[in-house]
Amino acid sequence: MELLFEKTRPGRRCMTFPSLEVPVYSLDQKYCRKNLELPELAEVDVVRHYTALSRRAYGVDDGFYPLGSCTMKYNPKVNEDVAALKGFTSIHPLQPEHTVQGALKAMKFLSDALMEITGMDAITLQPAAGAHGEYTGLSLIRAYHLFRGDVKRTKVIVPDSAHGTNPATANMAGFQTVNIPSNEENGVDLDALRAAVGEDTAALMLTNPTTFGLFEKNILEIAEIVHEAGGLLYYDGANLNAVMGIVRPGDTGFDVVHLNLHKTFSTPHGGGGPGSGPVGCKAKLAPFLPIPVVEETADGKFCFRQPEHTIGKVKAFYGNFGVYLRALTYILILGREGVRETSENAVLNANYLMKSLEDLYEMACPGGFCMHEFVMSLEKLKKETGVSAMDVAKSMIDHGVHPPTMYFPLTVPEALMFEPTETESKETLDAVVLLMRELYERAYAEPEKLHAAPVLAQIGRPDEVKAARIPVVRFPLKNE
Numbered sequence: 001m002e003l004l005f006e007k008t009r010p011g012r013r014c015m016t017f018p019s020l021e022v023p024v025y026s027l028d029q030k031y032c033r034k035n036l037e038l039p040e041l042a043e044v045d046v047v048r049h050y051t052a053l054s055r056r057a058y059g060v061d062d063g064f065y066p067l068g069s070c071t072m073k074y075n076p077k078v079n080e081d082v083a084a085l086k087g088f089t090s091i092h093p094l095q096p097e098h099t100v101q102g103a104l105k106a107m108k109f110l111s112d113a114l115m116e117i118t119g120m121d122a123i124t125l126q127p128a129a130g131a132h133g134e135y136t137g138l139s140l141i142r143a144y145h146l147f148r149g150d151v152k153r154t155k156v157i158v159p160d161s162a163h164g165t166n167p168a169t170a171n172m173a174g175f176q177t178v179n180i181p182s183n184e185e186n187g188v189d190l191d192a193l194r195a196a197v198g199e200d201t202a203a204l205m206l207t208n209p210t211t212f213g214l215f216e217k218n219i220l221e222i223a224e225i226v227h228e229a230g231g232l233l234y235y236d237g238a239n240l241n242a243v244m245g246i247v248r249p250g251d252t253g254f255d256v257v258h259l260n261l262h263k264t265f266s267t268p269h270g271g272g273g274p275g276s277g278p279v280g281c282k283a284k285l286a287p288f289l290p291i292p293v294v295e296e297t298a299d300g301k302f303c304f305r306q307p308e309h310t311i312g313k314v315k316a317f318y319g320n321f322g323v324y325l326r327a328l329t330y331i332l333i334l335g336r337e338g339v340r341e342t343s344e345n346a347v348l349n350a351n352y353l354m355k356s357l358e359d360l361y362e363m364a365c366p367g368g369f370c371m372h373e374f375v376m377s378l379e380k381l382k383k384e385t386g387v388s389a390m391d392v393a394k395s396m397i398d399h400g401v402h403p404p405t406m407y408f409p410l411t412v413p414e415a416l417m418f419e420p421t422e423t424e425s426k427e428t429l430d431a432v433v434l435l436m437r438e439l440y441e442r443a444y445a446e447p448e449k450l451h452a453a454p455v456l457a458q459i460g461r462p463d464e465v466k467a468a469r470i471p472v473v474r475f476p477l478k479n480e
């Protein structure tokens with residue numbers, strides 16, 4: 001498809017400007033650009049260009065999007081209406097507090113709701129994403145230990161069932177990562193944990209539900225072991241979609257938790273828009289939170305405050321404010337019962353899908369029930385037919401379904417990880433079951449068809465490593 005820059009024709013215009021009501025002012029030439037190449041096109045060409053582009057993309061509004069660990073659920077449009085209210089979009093972050101009381105109140109309301117949902121005492125909304133929240137949370141934990149003169153705590157324990165960002169974050173935050181294996185039930189191996197903790201343990205990072213889509217059964221015992229060693233407990237709550245309204249990280253002994261508003265709390269994401277990874281913590285960590293936090297004063301006003309021993313700032317201004325408004329709207333409309341029902345239905349849908357496929361596809365954790373997502377292994381299918389998880393995923397694209405997460409978790413060979421989310425109807429799930437069963441049979445009957453997929457997509461099978469390592473994301477302009 002040609003770019004706007006290639007479709008350009010000198011002199012074509014989309015609009016004519018009204019004649020000036022003020023005298024013409026000529027800017028000093030030294031402030032002017034020498035050259036600015038912009039495409040010149042008629043309105044109809046621009047409209048057709050973007051409409052064609054939008055048809056090539058795939059999003060939650062197009063169809064089923066079971067991208068495990070990413071919670072690509074439907075985003076109610078009323079969230080957008082609220083985020084677009086003029087009173088919110090036309091304010092500036094540098095305005096004096098007394099002129100933006102409504103915005104501060106919205107932030108305070110959201111903070112309170114999220115503290116209630118997570119069982120925490122304090123919170124920052126600032127981090128821009130989940131991994132950024134992890135980094136902020138570990139920074140709080142470091143500040144806490146150092147403030148107490150406990151300077152030897154340099155290690156962060158990360159079970160191998162953790163999300164990949166956990167060990168990466170621990171390293172980025174300057175800690176040494178200690179990996180511990182899973183037990184036969186794909187939970188944390190308690191003996192390995194006991195052997196790993198000590199005076200150098202800063203924290204344990206637990207992803208719950210784990211990347212296998214399972215609830216960590218020994219969560220209370222894990223918390224006790226780490227606390228007894230003097231370490232703190234970090235809860236990766238990006239997958240709260242499975243447990244919100246049912247169990248709270250704060251009640252199971254955790255000191256810090258991050259949430260992904262762009263997953264659980266319904267904001268468009270995945271190349272779509274900005275994210276938000278609020279970090280909640282227990283009272284003992286509150287003095288270290290990033291600047292500023294929002295507070296309600298005695299006279300019912302709202303203000304920013306600087307925590308006493310703050311780690312500083314982690315994001316420009318106050319974070320991604322529009323995402324807060326979407327999350328707040330979402331929570332207020334659902335209400336207490338609705339929040340819980342959301343998780344219950346997410347878990348129900350995942351189990352329905354898993355149980356409808358487990359006679360054909362091998363599940364990573366066979367026989368049991370899952371939380372909001374499940375992992376299947378196509379190792380046997382690949383051995384018998386040569387058809388890989390990649391082949392099956394690419395074939396799904398030809399049938400108008402977004403593939404699940406592939407080759408993750410790393411400990412499961414030929415993994416496909418499905419997260420249907422609560423917003424999908426039984427009819428949608430049944431159609432996907434039918435498709436997955438058809439693909440299974442086709443793998444034995446016509447494996448070459450699956451190797452060749454996708455045949456209907458704009459792009460077939462790109463070199464993914466090269467695309468990630470040497471991304472070409474912009475068009476070279478003529479004068480470059």
Ligand SMILES: *Cc1c(COP(=O)(O)O)cnc(C)c1O
Binds near residue numbers: 070130239260
């Ligand atoms: C998505 C996810 C993250 C990372 O969140 P980002 O917003 O992509 O940085 C961390 N942990 C878990 C369990 C996740 O699912």
